[in-house]
Amino acid sequence: MKIEGRFDVNAPRAEVWDKVRDPAVMAQCIPGCEDIEEQGDDAYRAVVAVKVGPIKARFNLLVEVLEELPPHTVISRTSGDEGTRASVVTSENRLTLTETATGTQVDYMADVSVTGRLGKFGLGIFRKKADQMAATFVDNFSKHLEVSA
């Protein structure tokens, strides 16, 4: 399942880059993110809780930065499970920052796969939930930049 989107923020690219690479900021912006910690320079462990109706899941994720081209591109891989491996999630992610007349354009793309118990849940609903989470992230991230600007 591909999740992609684009949004504009009113901040210079260098500042957006710093925020994107700051796990503390990301932890506050990712919906359901309960914990995030650095594992060396290029990897993070994160705990993210997701809820769809009565179905609740808490994923332990490892995010590895595969390639970093400052100050505009991060390519990363996310993998993780629910602890019991009841569901396994993997995703390949690409984030690109482009300078614009008014600030920065952020493009994100993730190719996500979920297998296991949550894979039984319809993909259509997953996409809606993923889109909602992306929208919440954009909202949180934009607010964060405004506050710190």
Next chain:
Amino acid sequence: MTQILQPETLDEALAVLAAEDEAMPMSGGATLVAMKNARLVEPTHLVSLDRIAGLRGIATLPDGRIRIGAMTRHFETASSALLTGSLSVLRQAAGKIANRVVRNMGTMGGSVANADPAADYLPALACCDAVLTIARAGGERELSILDYVEDWYETALEEGEVITAFTLPAPEESPSAYRKIARVTGDFATASCAMALTADGQGIRVAIGACGPGPLRDPEAEQALIGKLDDPDAVTALAERLVAMADPIDDVRGTADYRLALIPRLVRQGLDDLKKDLR
């Protein structure tokens, strides 16, 4: 391990649900048991509502309104002699749920609590202007079906709350119909339409199912259509309003675009059927 409890009174059930964070109420179990077996839910307690008196059955209230207990099985709703005229849409919807085994097991309260966007009751109840009675430890509240679904599988029902009944306005003699597009008989709807003519035959109430998180209904657009049921452009305008409200998913039952294309056809065909019933 999940503990199964079978309280005899509603207060007892609500007390357990209030006390235990991971307890879930269970009605017919048609969906919940399958979800539990698939480990999609892992409650510490399943509180069966089956032995609680007064939650089951359909009755006419002194003021003519109809009350359906939340534990009423689909087959009872599908064969109720009280759901006539404007309310027959709900009887028809119940009869189109899954198969006989599920209709013998499943309940209206359970189906609505689960709030599957493609299930049959939500649009039918929306068309009937149903009001839900929701109980929690120490109180109860009423809520319009139109305010009930908040997001995909998310409802106004809070932890510890249980739907106890549905109240419908007194039936009018005007016809109503439930139309369901499904891949095979008994499947969840690809899209569905619940429609009733108003008592004077001049307007309609219409709700679309399976094309968004909850049933789609636009009372304002229905108001604008009063007296213009024979004007195809006016009917199209209402259908377009419903299409604009829709937010369907792509899934095995159909693409989002296909669902959007079905809405105007369902509205037109539904209206044609009701007009035939009038003659």
